[in-house]
Amino acid sequence: MSASPILEVEELSLAAGSKTLVSGVGFSLDRGESLGLVGESGSGKSLTLRAILGLLPRGVEQVGGTIKSEVRAAMIFQDPRKSLDPLCPVVRQVEEVVYYRQQVSRKAARTIALELLEMLGLPDSLKQTDRYPSQLSGGQCQRIVIAIALACKPGILLCDEPTTALDVTVQQQILATITRLQQELDFAMVFVTHNLAIAATLCSKLCVMKQGSIVEHGDALSLLQHPQHPYTQMLIDSVLPLPELEGSASV
Amino acid sequence: MSTALRIEDLTVHYDHFTALDKVSLEIQQHTTLGLVGESGSGKSTLARVIAGLISPVQGQVLLGSQNLGKKRSREQHKKIQMIFQNPDSSFNPKHTIRQILAEALLFHQIVDRSHVDRRCKELLASVRMDESALGRYPHEFSGGQRQRIAIARALSVEPSILIADEPTSALDVSVQLSILELFNKLKSELNLTMLFISHDLGVIHAISDNVAVMRQGRLVEVNTKEQFFTRPSTAYSRELLSAVPKMPTSQLSGGFL
Numbered sequence: 001m002s003a004s005p006i007l008e009v010e011e012l013s014l015a016a017g018s019k020t021l022v023s024g025v026g027f028s029l030d031r032g033e034s035l036g037l038v039g040e041s042g043s044g045k046s047l048t049l050r051a052i053l054g055l056l057p058r059g060v061e062q063v064g065g066t067i068k069s070e071v072r073a074a075m076i077f078q079d080p081r082k083s084l085d086p087l088c089p090v091v092r093q094v095e096e097v098v099y100y101r102q103q104v105s106r107k108a109a110r111t112i113a114l115e116l117l118e119m120l121g122l123p124d125s126l127k128q129t130d131r132y133p134s135q136l137s138g139g140q141c142q143r144i145v146i147a148i149a150l151a152c153k154p155g156i157l158l159c160d161e162p163t164t165a166l167d168v169t170v171q172q173q174i175l176a177t178i179t180r181l182q183q184e185l186d187f188a189m190v191f192v193t194h195n196l197a198i199a200a201t202l203c204s205k206l207c208v209m210k211q212g213s214i215v216e217h218g219d220a221l222s223l224l225q226h227p228q229h230p231y232t233q234m235l236i237d238s239v240l241p242l243p244e245l246e247g248s249a250s251v
Numbered sequence: 252m253s254t255a256l257r258i259e260d261l262t263v264h265y266d267h268f269t270a271l272d273k274v275s276l277e278i279q280q281h282t283t284l285g286l287v288g289e290s291g292s293g294k295s296t297l298a299r300v301i302a303g304l305i306s307p308v309q310g311q312v313l314l315g316s317q318n319l320g321k322k323r324s325r326e327q328h329k330k331i332q333m334i335f336q337n338p339d340s341s342f343n344p345k346h347t348i349r350q351i352l353a354e355a356l357l358f359h360q361i362v363d364r365s366h367v368d369r370r371c372k373e374l375l376a377s378v379r380m381d382e383s384a385l386g387r388y389p390h391e392f393s394g395g396q397r398q399r400i401a402i403a404r405a406l407s408v409e410p411s412i413l414i415a416d417e418p419t420s421a422l423d424v425s426v427q428l429s430i431l432e433l434f435n436k437l438k439s440e441l442n443l444t445m446l447f448i449s450h451d452l453g454v455i456h457a458i459s460d461n462v463a464v465m466r467q468g469r470l471v472e473v474n475t476k477e478q479f480f481t482r483p484s485t486a487y488s489r490e491l492l493s494a495v496p497k498m499p500t501s502q503l504s505g506g507f508l
Contacts, residue, residue, distance in 0.1 A: 168491060169491065171496070197497055236498075238427065238428040239498055240453025240456060240457050241456070242453060242480060243480045244481070245480070245483075246482050
């Protein structure tokens, strides 16, 4: 256990011109910890994440607060196809990031890239014949994106709705992969989602955001069971219930 | 109960890809059939064939006792209406809501020109929107409101079947809930017959009477809602259901007491 948090966001405010988009957002993150940012569109979740990475969209500026971080961060975006180069084969893309970020030889970079792909459960056939993003499924592309993020050896992994564009079965696999990797590599994680069920299973702490500020934060389970803010309650109510599946592995 | 729509042996190819492979399905009058499946399973293709936007290579679509051929009459088109995922792209941005709603009413000669205004107001009221919306343009409304207008337009021509293709997928969760509530109210008020397509099993559970599951262009299961969600008859359905992320229950966390 490290004594000091590896990421500290204090009183963060972001604005586009005179319009305030995020105000007074603050949280801290220890090594290996995961934090969920939940809220609806326009609540400032993604902007907060981008501010941590230093990748604010044009026109948006940080007008107040501090972001303190001692480690590298890497980010996974919602649409895996859009975050890959369509004209470059995927293994090459992973290799490229390893080569520049880990500063090893080309040959070593390829070995590391292939190890990463294996760790993420991508097909072995990629080792012989490299393929373009368009030749892979959405779930496979997202695994490539995760491999690229991990190639940066991040201390913090930032996830911006990484499974929203994917089917439920694929989503389940990707979430399982992220959980497993987090246990193996012990990175901290900030997970942005509008799906409370996902946030609750993946994260130990939750922050609920509405219109640019955090309305409620705390331990995931207690927050969901005893929500204090009506907005949190509303988000919980809008999770559509499903009946228990008979014969499933339940408690 | 009579059959509102029956499709038999529908097959559709896109070049060499088989999008629908001999799909047969029935929808009973005044019920809602939820159609689930992963992306690329052929849900939307099926909806488009039924709506007459794509003509199948093989098979037929029967509305009541009427066979719907390749060339449909205006009357036949009217009877099947569709709501799409993205409400932004289904309106002409330069038309006011009044024009948007009136166009369908006049085209299908539902009401006289003199009664159009009154009917438009009634339609907006049925989707719980204020009549002041009539003079405004689509961009002035939120996504959820626009989807309400799309529903009003689809219902304006009194269709016998309403097809909703992922109507809530582009919306925020709370807005999604209010649109689903609206669908459920309209279902009982107007005795709608609906084909409701979604990849979200929670949505399907909230709206459907029966559930059909598609996979790679084939229909793998058709079942009642209760059966499907508790005792699905195929392994694939079970796999889909168990992949849905669940809220942690109090049982799991209450063990520390």
